Amino acid sequence: MKVAILTVGDEILIGQVVDTNSAWMGKTLNLSGARVERIVSVGDTREAIFDGLKEALRGTDVVLMTGGLGPTKDDITKKCLAEFFGVEMVFHQETYERIVKMFEVWGRLINEAHRLQCFMPANAEILTNRMGTAPGMWFEYRNQVVISMPGVPYEMQYLMDNEVLPRLKNHFPGQPIAHRTILTVGEGESQIAEKLEDFEDSLPENFKLAYLPNLGQVRLRLTGAGSDASELDKVLDERTQVIINRLGDLIYGYGEDTLEAAIGRLLQERGLTLATAESCTGGYLAHRITSVPGSSNYFLGSVISYANEVKMQVLGVPSEILETEGAVSEATVRHMAEGLLRTIPASIGISISGIAGPGGGSDTKPVGLVWMGISDGKTTKTFSIRAGKDREKNIQYFGVHALNLIRRFLLGKL
Amino acid sequence: MKVAILTVGDEILIGQVVDTNSAWMGKTLNLSGARVERIVSVGDTREAIFDGLKEALRGTDVVLMTGGLGPTKDDITKKCLAEFFGVEMVFHQETYERIVKMFEVWGRLINEAHRLQCFMPANAEILTNRMGTAPGMWFEYRNQVVISMPGVPYEMQYLMDNEVLPRLKNHFPGQPIAHRTILTVGEGESQIAEKLEDFEDSLPENFKLAYLPNLGQVRLRLTGAGSDASELDKVLDERTQVIINRLGDLIYGYGEDTLEAAIGRLLQERGLTLATAESCTGGYLAHRITSVPGSSNYFLGSVISYANEVKMQVLGVPSEILETEGAVSEATVRHMAEGLLRTIPASIGISISGIAGPGGGSDTKPVGLVWMGISDGKTTKTFSIRAGKDREKNIQYFGVHALNLIRRFLLGKL
CATH class of the missing domain: 3.40.980.10 (MoaB/Mog-like domain)
Structure with a gap:
C-alpha cells in the first residue's frame, strides 16, 4: 500500500x-x-x-x-x-x-x-x-x-x-509486517547500539532494528516481514528475547508503555505510595506521574517549592543549609526528600533542585546542574547530573531522570 | 518570489x-x-x-x-x-x-x-x-x-x-508580505469568527485572516501583501487595531507570546506573587507557569494535593467538607485556595479539583467536571466548567482555563 x-x-x-x-x-x-x-x-x-x-x-x-x-x-x-x-x-x-x-x-x-x-x-x-x-x-x-x-x-x-x-x-490486505517495540531508559543510543552490534549484524535480511532516542530514553523497534504471520510472530519473539537478555533492567516496558505507567505498576505491586518535592522541575514530574489513569491509587501529592520560603516552611529545609550550601546542593535535596515525607506521609519521596536555565547559573553551579534525593524515611540517597542549556529540554530531562531513579529504587537497583 | x-x-x-x-x-x-x-x-x-x-x-x-x-x-x-x-x-x-x-x-x-x-x-x-x-x-x-x-x-x-x-x-527583488498574529483565550473559533464576520468580508483582496484553534486558545493571523512595505505595515496595523477593539480582553498577547508569559508580566507589573493548589491537574498548571524563564520572580510554589489527606493536612480542607460535599465541589476548592495562602503566603492562590478521567465519574459528577477557586486572601471566587472525556486533553484544557482565570483576576475582569 x-x-x-x-x-x-x-x-x-x-x-x-x-x-x-x-x-x-x-x-x-x-x-x-x-x-x-x-x-x-x-x-x-x-x-x-x-x-x-x-x-x-x-x-x-x-x-x-x-x-x-x-x-x-x-x-x-x-x-x-x-x-x-x-x-x-x-x-x-x-x-x-x-x-x-x-x-x-x-x-x-x-x-x-x-x-x-x-x-x-x-x-x-x-x-x-x-x-x-x-x-x-x-x-x-x-x-x-x-x-x-x-x-x-x-x-x-x-x-x-x-x-x-x-x-x-x-x-488493502497485504504482506504481514510485524513489530516489537522495546523501551529503555538510562543509557544513550550509541551505548545500546554497542551492546547490540553483533545481534544487529546477525539479523535476517527482512528484519531491521531501529533506534529512536529521546531525552534519556531510547525506543528500539524491531521490524520483520514474512509470508506467514504466525511464523513471523514466533521469530520476532525469539529475537526480542535476545534483546531483553542483553539489555536487562535498562528496559522499562514494551509497545506504547510509558515510564510513568511502569512506575505506577511497580508501586501498586508493592503496595507503596509516592510523593514529590520539586524545585526546578516546577511540577513537571508530578504532571508526568499523574498523566497515568488511576495514579491516585499510589500518588499522594507534591510540594512544589520554587521559593526558598516554601523549602523552609513547608519542607523544613533549615535556613542555614540554604545559606551555606545553596538551594542546589546535596544537603538541600536530602532535607527536601526527608521533610517531604513528614509533610506528605508517602512510602517514597523524591526531591529535585537544579538550575533549568537560561539564567541563574554560576561557575561552580552551571545551568543544567541538578541534585536529586530519594528517601523511604529510613535511608535517603542523593545524586547529581549535568544536562544542557535549554530550559525546556532540561526540565524534561530532569523529569525522565527522576522517574528512572524512582524505578531503580523500586527495583532495589539504586 | x-x-x-x-x-x-x-x-x-x-x-x-x-x-x-x-x-x-x-x-x-x-x-x-x-x-x-x-x-x-x-x-x-x-x-x-x-x-x-x-x-x-x-x-x-x-x-x-x-x-x-x-x-x-x-x-x-x-x-x-x-x-x-x-x-x-x-x-x-x-x-x-x-x-x-x-x-x-x-x-x-x-x-x-x-x-x-x-x-x-x-x-x-x-x-x-x-x-x-x-x-x-x-x-x-x-x-x-x-x-x-x-x-x-x-x-x-x-x-x-x-x-x-x-x-x-x-x-528576485520582490513584493513585500507581512503578518500580525493575535493570540486569544476564552472563546472558541466559531464565536470569534462571528464577531469578525463583517471585518473579514471587508478585507481587501490581498489580505487574509486565518484561525488556528488549540484547546481553548485561538491564534488569529492577519496576512497582507502590497507593493510598498511601509504602507503595508500601516494598513496591517490599522486592521489589527480593529480586531483588538472587537475582541478586547479575549486577547492575551501577540506573535510568539504565551499565556503563561502574559500572566508572568501581569504579576510582575503589579508586584504580586502566585501559588497553586492542584488536584486533578497534578502539577500541570505549575509546570506551565514555571516553563517561563524568570518565573521564580513571582511564582512561589504549589501544593499538589492528589490525596484527600494532603487536602486536609497541608491545605486545611475540613474533613466534613470532603465527606459531605466531596473532593470535586465548590466548597472544597474554596477551602483549598484559602488554605493554600496560609501554607504558601503568595498574593494570589488558585485551586483546582476535578475529574480528569477516564475513571472516577458519576451521574452527578461526570468525567470532565472541574471546580476552580481563586483567592487573594480577602475574597475567593469559584467557578466550574465541564470538558470532555480524554484525560490528557482535560488536564491541558483545565490548565489553560486556570491560566485564563488568573489573567482575568489580575485584569480585574472576574
Missing part, C-alpha cells in the same frame, strides 16, 4: 506550525506496513488544493489529507473535494445531531458556522470524530482512496486509530 | 524525524517577503528525488532542497542533481582544503568518504558551510534557481542566513 500525505494550511507553509501530523501519520503507517511515498503541503486556496491532490494521487493507493475542515472561511477543503469529485454538498443529519449533543453537554448553543460544517460531499463516507465537530471523510475514487481529516492533532489521531487504519487494513 | 521546499530523506516519511527544517525555512522566507507555495518530502531514491524535483519546480521560481548530502551510502542528492542537470561531477579543491583544515582543528584525519564529498555537479556554485563538511549548492536552471543544503538544522540555518537569503534578495 503506497500512501501520500497531503496537508492543507498556510500555517505550515509560513512555518507557524510544525507539521507534526505528517510525522505521526508516517510513523503509524510505517508500523502497520504501509509505505509513505511522499508528503505534500499546500496552502488554503482552491488551486493549491487541486494541485496538491493531483500530485498526491500520482502513483499511490491512498491519500491521507489533513486540515481545512474547520467552521471558518479559510477552511475550504470540503468544497474543493466535492468539486474535484464532481459531486454536490449534502446535509449530513447524523453529524448535525452529534454536534448539537456535544454542545448541549458543554452548555452551549450550536451556531450557523457549525450548521454549515454538516454539509458534506455527496460521495463521502462519514468517519465519526468523537474528539471534535468536524468529521473525517472516506472517498473511493477510481482505484484509489482519499481520506480527509481535521488538522487538530488529537482529532486526526483519534480518527486514524479508530476509523482509518481498520478500514485501510480491510481495503 | 514563489518557493517550493523539497526535503529528501526516508526518516521524514517514516516519522522518525519531524520536519522542523521546512517550518524554519517557511517562517524565514515569509518574513523576507517570499511565498512558500508547496512543501514536498520524498525518500532517498533516485526516482523519488527526480519526481520531487520536477514537482517542486512546477510553477515556482526557487526550489530549496535539504538532505541527502552526507558522507554515507543513502546520501545521493548530489549525484541525482548532476544527472538531472546533465552535467559531470567535478572535484572541488577549495571544499577539500576547507574540510582538511576543519579536521586538523578537531585533531582528526580526513577519510575517503569525506574526500568523495568534495565532488560536486559541474554547474554548481558552491555555498561555503562553516558549520559542517557538506557545502550548499546554487544552481540556475532555465529561469529557476535550485538550492541544495544539508539536512542538519544548524548547518541549513547557517547557509540560509549567510548565503542563500542574501543571494535570493539580489536575484
Whole structure:
C-alpha cells in the first residue's frame, strides 16, 4: 500500500506550525506496513488544493489529507473535494445531531458556522470524530482512496486509530509486517547500539532494528516481514528475547508503555505510595506521574517549592543549609526528600533542585546542574547530573531522570 | 518570489524525524517577503528525488532542497542533481582544503568518504558551510534557481542566513508580505469568527485572516501583501487595531507570546506573587507557569494535593467538607485556595479539583467536571466548567482555563 500525505494550511507553509501530523501519520503507517511515498503541503486556496491532490494521487493507493475542515472561511477543503469529485454538498443529519449533543453537554448553543460544517460531499463516507465537530471523510475514487481529516492533532489521531487504519487494513490486505517495540531508559543510543552490534549484524535480511532516542530514553523497534504471520510472530519473539537478555533492567516496558505507567505498576505491586518535592522541575514530574489513569491509587501529592520560603516552611529545609550550601546542593535535596515525607506521609519521596536555565547559573553551579534525593524515611540517597542549556529540554530531562531513579529504587537497583 | 521546499530523506516519511527544517525555512522566507507555495518530502531514491524535483519546480521560481548530502551510502542528492542537470561531477579543491583544515582543528584525519564529498555537479556554485563538511549548492536552471543544503538544522540555518537569503534578495527583488498574529483565550473559533464576520468580508483582496484553534486558545493571523512595505505595515496595523477593539480582553498577547508569559508580566507589573493548589491537574498548571524563564520572580510554589489527606493536612480542607460535599465541589476548592495562602503566603492562590478521567465519574459528577477557586486572601471566587472525556486533553484544557482565570483576576475582569 503506497500512501501520500497531503496537508492543507498556510500555517505550515509560513512555518507557524510544525507539521507534526505528517510525522505521526508516517510513523503509524510505517508500523502497520504501509509505505509513505511522499508528503505534500499546500496552502488554503482552491488551486493549491487541486494541485496538491493531483500530485498526491500520482502513483499511490491512498491519500491521507489533513486540515481545512474547520467552521471558518479559510477552511475550504470540503468544497474543493466535492468539486474535484464532481459531486454536490449534502446535509449530513447524523453529524448535525452529534454536534448539537456535544454542545448541549458543554452548555452551549450550536451556531450557523457549525450548521454549515454538516454539509458534506455527496460521495463521502462519514468517519465519526468523537474528539471534535468536524468529521473525517472516506472517498473511493477510481482505484484509489482519499481520506480527509481535521488538522487538530488529537482529532486526526483519534480518527486514524479508530476509523482509518481498520478500514485501510480491510481495503488493502497485504504482506504481514510485524513489530516489537522495546523501551529503555538510562543509557544513550550509541551505548545500546554497542551492546547490540553483533545481534544487529546477525539479523535476517527482512528484519531491521531501529533506534529512536529521546531525552534519556531510547525506543528500539524491531521490524520483520514474512509470508506467514504466525511464523513471523514466533521469530520476532525469539529475537526480542535476545534483546531483553542483553539489555536487562535498562528496559522499562514494551509497545506504547510509558515510564510513568511502569512506575505506577511497580508501586501498586508493592503496595507503596509516592510523593514529590520539586524545585526546578516546577511540577513537571508530578504532571508526568499523574498523566497515568488511576495514579491516585499510589500518588499522594507534591510540594512544589520554587521559593526558598516554601523549602523552609513547608519542607523544613533549615535556613542555614540554604545559606551555606545553596538551594542546589546535596544537603538541600536530602532535607527536601526527608521533610517531604513528614509533610506528605508517602512510602517514597523524591526531591529535585537544579538550575533549568537560561539564567541563574554560576561557575561552580552551571545551568543544567541538578541534585536529586530519594528517601523511604529510613535511608535517603542523593545524586547529581549535568544536562544542557535549554530550559525546556532540561526540565524534561530532569523529569525522565527522576522517574528512572524512582524505578531503580523500586527495583532495589539504586 | 514563489518557493517550493523539497526535503529528501526516508526518516521524514517514516516519522522518525519531524520536519522542523521546512517550518524554519517557511517562517524565514515569509518574513523576507517570499511565498512558500508547496512543501514536498520524498525518500532517498533516485526516482523519488527526480519526481520531487520536477514537482517542486512546477510553477515556482526557487526550489530549496535539504538532505541527502552526507558522507554515507543513502546520501545521493548530489549525484541525482548532476544527472538531472546533465552535467559531470567535478572535484572541488577549495571544499577539500576547507574540510582538511576543519579536521586538523578537531585533531582528526580526513577519510575517503569525506574526500568523495568534495565532488560536486559541474554547474554548481558552491555555498561555503562553516558549520559542517557538506557545502550548499546554487544552481540556475532555465529561469529557476535550485538550492541544495544539508539536512542538519544548524548547518541549513547557517547557509540560509549567510548565503542563500542574501543571494535570493539580489536575484528576485520582490513584493513585500507581512503578518500580525493575535493570540486569544476564552472563546472558541466559531464565536470569534462571528464577531469578525463583517471585518473579514471587508478585507481587501490581498489580505487574509486565518484561525488556528488549540484547546481553548485561538491564534488569529492577519496576512497582507502590497507593493510598498511601509504602507503595508500601516494598513496591517490599522486592521489589527480593529480586531483588538472587537475582541478586547479575549486577547492575551501577540506573535510568539504565551499565556503563561502574559500572566508572568501581569504579576510582575503589579508586584504580586502566585501559588497553586492542584488536584486533578497534578502539577500541570505549575509546570506551565514555571516553563517561563524568570518565573521564580513571582511564582512561589504549589501544593499538589492528589490525596484527600494532603487536602486536609497541608491545605486545611475540613474533613466534613470532603465527606459531605466531596473532593470535586465548590466548597472544597474554596477551602483549598484559602488554605493554600496560609501554607504558601503568595498574593494570589488558585485551586483546582476535578475529574480528569477516564475513571472516577458519576451521574452527578461526570468525567470532565472541574471546580476552580481563586483567592487573594480577602475574597475567593469559584467557578466550574465541564470538558470532555480524554484525560490528557482535560488536564491541558483545565490548565489553560486556570491560566485564563488568573489573567482575568489580575485584569480585574472576574
